[in-house]
Amino acid sequence: MTCSEFMALLDDLLDDGVSATLRADLEEHLGGCEHCFITMNTTKRTIEFYTNQELYPLPEPVRTRLQTAILAKCRKC
């Protein structure tokens, strides 16, 4: 397996979408390729950062204002 082939399957690997056979091939490639290993690990951490951080919270007062405005407009429909 080449690095390009590994990269093409990286998302499937991270999303747990590979068969056992393919997984074994990917592991074999990782065993000899520090580059792909680092890429996989740091990509996984990238996803975790964005999954776990609430970057754009909606403050409660703004939320209440928006809900009130939405429902007022709906009543006029």
Added chain:
Amino acid sequence: MDLPWQPMSFHPLLLRSGTPIYYERTAKNAIPPQISSKTNQEKVKFLKPPAMETIQSAGTEEIHPDVALVARAREGDLQAFETLVKQYDRQVFRIAQHITQNKEDAEDVVQDAFLKAYEKLHQFQGNSKFYTWLVRIAVNESLMRLRKRRTGRMVSIDEDVETDEGSMPRDLADWGPDPEQMYNQSELAEILRKTIQGLPPGFRTVFTLRDVEGLSTDETAEALGLSVPAVKSRLLRARLQLRERLSRYFRKRNGDGVQ
């Protein structure tokens, strides 16, 4: 027993939504535990709409509560629609803010998307989930706002996706074990915001729906009117571009034992 992957560290600031665990390799060719969609859903429970698959599992006749709410709202029951608004307003705001990168625009999108959904409820066929249908409206409204802000220049989710950036990683440096400890919470959030802002809208949108909001690949494709292969291709490149850009902040430095 020695496991091939050992948890390295976690940071208290991330505990509110679950504990992200980073792994270091203890066996040379081991793959770290998967980021399964289920694990993600548990981690970001506070962020997400109800997990549809747990409510409407294959082979059962169970119906998602949204179906009844939509039916009641169609009949003019505003309270039912209010429940839908309260259920999804945070997610719509977050998606809109990710796409428009502007707080005022995102607030406008929340209002316009829900109003449009209410007006068009009779057009909702129920072939898709209500939330996916709502996301599609919100994405379109967000792109319209982005276009207005860019003085009328056309903006679409196809913009700049032909770039080669992100197709192959260039930064080969590993990260330190604890980027969260190099930066405080607000600094880290700012880095993440700045980094995702730099992505083309087409990549940003796919990444937001898949990895931030937890939609499946099929749902993302449906919400964006893209094919599944297009979503997968954009997601991979978005993830790699973000990784590459975050490496500027998180890569191991001299003194960390590398380089």
